Amino acid sequence: MPLLNGQPIERVPSPANANGRTSGWEIRFTGEKFDDYEKYIERLTRYRKPIWTCKHTGRTCLTYEQ
16 A cells, blocks of 8 residues: 555545536546546646655655556
8 A cells, every 4th residue: 555654645535426427537546536637637646756655565756556
């Protein structure tokens, strides 16, 4: 599990689509879904930065996926 500043990051709750539409953006490796493109890009950019630490090994300077 990736950690940010020693803590796991809270996932963004899925948007509530009253009309059942599935349009929007999804981060494939977390499953987070966004209606707002700017928020999606902001979150994806954070995940791609080498600021994460592995909970199990303590290895630092990782991206979220690593």
